[in-house]
Amino acid sequence: MTNPRIGILALQGDVREHHRMLAECDATPVSVRRPEELLAVDALVVPGGESTTMFKLAAAFDLLEPLRKQVAAGMPTFGTCAGMIMLADHLRDGVEGQQTIGGIDMTVRRNAFGRQVDSFEADVSLDRIDARADAPPFHAVFIRAPWVEGVGESAEVIARIASGPAAGRIVAVRQGDLLATAFHPEIAGDTRIHRYFVELVKGA
Numbered sequence: 001m002t003n004p005r006i007g008i009l010a011l012q013g014d015v016r017e018h019h020r021m022l023a024e025c026d027a028t029p030v031s032v033r034r035p036e037e038l039l040a041v042d043a044l045v046v047p048g049g050e051s052t053t054m055f056k057l058a059a060a061f062d063l064l065e066p067l068r069k070q071v072a073a074g075m076p077t078f079g080t081c082a083g084m085i086m087l088a089d090h091l092r093d094g095v096e097g098q099q100t101i102g103g104i105d106m107t108v109r110r111n112a113f114g115r116q117v118d119s120f121e122a123d124v125s126l127d128r129i130d131a132r133a134d135a136p137p138f139h140a141v142f143i144r145a146p147w148v149e150g151v152g153e154s155a156e157v158i159a160r161i162a163s164g165p166a167a168g169r170i171v172a173v174r175q176g177d178l179l180a181t182a183f184h185p186e187i188a189g190d191t192r193i194h195r196y197f198v199e200l201v202k203g204a
């Protein structure tokens, strides 16, 4: 598959940044707001933003069930930050009634890093994504980010925080063709994780 059509869930959040990244990675980005648009793409990105709002809008736009169906049917999907929350099977510290799309057998805690460190940057090692011996770490941007408290057997931990008080926290997970990061690779200017996803889509 050359230039796969990758939808970006465009209800809310940093849609434009994902458009730019995917275009740089030889994919064709398309905004998805309606069920018909969802059925016309090869894969999906769920952007960063605010998962509570994204959930409400997805429900209001009649997208929640179609999203669940497509993800369950194996559509490659990549969620960043709020998008990671949306892909979690189990959510902690969601607001009353908040639901997710689900798909990845992981427990995600919303706003986990706490108020003192609303936003921060940290290097994470990407051994599973960039196996070159001299691969530089990925400079990750976290904005009111979640972390992953645990993953089930079928999910694979891709990255953890390397140092500091949150050292060891899981911040990237893959399960089959589903990928999620607690940080925002779409605003870091480093295309490695988007490229990895595009390759995964091509192989799916």
Ligand SMILES: NC(=O)CC[C@H](N)C(=O)O
Pocket (backbone or CB within 6 Å): 047, 048, 049, 050, 051, 052, 080, 081, 082, 083, 085, 110, 111, 143, 144, 145, 146
């Ligand atoms: N930068 C982000 O995507 C923040 C996620 C946000 N805290 C949420 O709950 O959805």
